[in-house]
Amino acid sequence: MEDNRQPPIDYIDRITATYEALGYDRYQWHYAQTAPSFAKRTKLVSESKIGMIATGGIYRTGQISFHYRDDASYRAIPSETNASDLRATHFAYDLSGAREDINVVFPIKAMKALKEEGHIGAISENFFTCMGGIYSQRSVQEELAPNLVERCLQEEVDAVLLVPV
Amino acid sequence: MCHQTVGLIAHQLEEAGIATTSISTAKDITEAARMPRSVFLDFPHGYTAGKVANTRLAIDIIKAALDLIDAVDEETLKILPYRWGNNDSWKDSVFQIPERESATTDLRLERSDSPQYQTTQDREYAIESHDGEDCMICSGIDY
Numbered sequence: 468m469e470d471n472r473q474p475p476i477d478y479i480d481r482i483t484a485t486y487e488a489l490g491y492d493r494y495q496w497h498y499a500q501t502a503p504s505f506a507k508r509t510k511l512v513s514e515s516k517i518g519m520i521a522t523g524g525i526y527r528t529g530q531i532s533f534h535y536r537d538d539a540s541y542r543a544i545p546s547e548t549n550a551s552d553l554r555a556t557h558f559a560y561d562l563s564g565a566r567e568d569i570n571v572v573f574p575i576k577a578m579k580a581l582k583e584e585g586h587i588g589a590i591s592e593n594f595f596t597c598m599g600g601i602y603s604q605r606s607v608q609e610e611l612a613p614n615l616v617e618r619c620l621q622e623e624v625d626a627v628l629l630v631p632v
Numbered sequence: 633m634c635h636q637t638v639g640l641i642a643h644q645l646e647e648a649g650i651a652t653t654s655i656s657t658a659k660d661i662t663e664a665a666r667m668p669r670s671v672f673l674d675f676p677h678g679y680t681a682g683k684v685a686n687t688r689l690a691i692d693i694i695k696a697a698l699d700l701i702d703a704v705d706e707e708t709l710k711i712l713p714y715r716w717g718n719n720d721s722w723k724d725s726v727f728q729i730p731e732r733e734s735a736t737t738d739l740r741l742e743r744s745d746s747p748q749y750q751t752t753q754d755r756e757y758a759i760e761s762h763d764g765e766d767c768m769i770c771s772g773i774d775y
Contacts (some may be wrong), residue, residue: 473720475659475674481727497636499666503643505705506651512698518650520641522634523680528754529761532747554750558743559634560678566750567684574681577690586695599634607637612644619650626701627645628694629654629670630680631638 497604506626510588515625518591519546520615522599523565523572523632524557532556533598539606541597541615546590550575559600560632572632591622599631639665653697655680662709669700671710676722682714689714 479496486494524533526542533540535558544553555565555572565572573596581587595615601607619627635658642652646668654670656662657680662670673680673693682689693712700708716722749755 471719472715473723475672476723476726477660478658478727479660479664485727496661496664497639498664499639499643501643501666503666503668503707504646505668506646506649508651508701508705512702515701517698520638521680522637523678526754529757531758531762532749532754534745534747536743536745538745554754556748556750558748561676562678562750564678564684570687570690571679571681571684574690574694576687577681577694580687580691581694581698584691587698597637599637601637604636604640607640611637612641615641616644616648616650619645620648624650626651626653626698628697629638629642629652631634631654631656631658632677632680 494602495604510625512587512626513585514588516589516591516623517578517587518619518622518624518627519573519575519578519594519630520619520627521573521594521596521630521632523555523560523596523630524598525553525555525565525569525573525596528552528554535598537601537603537606538598539601539603539611541595541611541618543593543618544573544575544596546575546578546592546594548575557598557600557632572630574630578628588625591619591624593618593622595619635661636665639667642668651701653700655693655697656709659709666707667709669697669704669708671697671700671712673712673714674720675714675716676726679716 526532550569553569570576582590645652656670656672659672
């Protein structure tokens with residue numbers, strides 16, 4: 468019986484209404500004006516090097532953490548890092564799950580397992596993390612995204628798994 | 633918001649010749665961002681790759697996302713069958729309009745531009761590893 472199932476949450480409606488009720492500035496939602504282009508694929512995933520970018524504010528111990536005011540920086544996390552050395556910091560989501568098991572927002576264990584199982588050809592030397600809760604779409608467009616593209620090209624990945632929070 | 637940021641990153645990666653796929657827990661935002669390929673997991677924010685201590689579930693979710701890379705070259709959002717619990721009551725309290733008396737208080741955490749650490753020890757480690765010229769770790773940060 469699936470009759471107690473609710474439809475997916477309309478986040479745009481709910482967040483807009485909440486902000487309005489609290490008297491915050493209206494959030495400018497991003498509606499992509501153009502269809503995405505699609506990279507030409509020449510290899511199967513099982514033959515590809517796969518990277519990962521996660522937005523949940525993940526850093527490795529020893530790294531400078533993220534801040535909460537439009538932080539457009541990113542961190543490189545070596546894919547060999549132990550999950551126990553990873554931390555999460557963010558203002559926009561409940562961190563309790565992530566702090567108990569970082570894999571819920573940064574599935575490093577599953578990526579390694581998929582490589583072991585042969586589902587993925589290889590994983591990149593570094594994965595990347597950022598904040599994501601950035602109110603300036605311009606700083607994402609002109610700073611964060613181009614930087615990540617450059618780093619992914621350096622890693623010579625064929626494809627990237629994106630893990631937003 | 634994060635799902636939008638990821639949409640912008642995905643568009644630029646695909647343009648640069650790198651294929652993308654993603655996991656989404658916010659279907660409407662992912663659609664607005666026109667994500668090239670994604671799987672929708674109807675879980676709360678903060679659990680994009682599944683549940684605590686459940687690697688098998690994370691593997692299945694990621695596999696479904698990666699399969700789209702081999703399968704499609706058109707905008708695709710595939711709905712995954714997994715449920716957070718036996719009912720969807722967790723959705724009732726998400727971003728609900730707060731009671732009137734609290735509406736005058738800004739409930740958001742103060743947005744500071746100093747780094748926010750999970751533990752004070754992390755702050756000490758970071759200071760320690762940056763007390764010198766050879767930081768080998770924060771290769772991703774521009775100062």
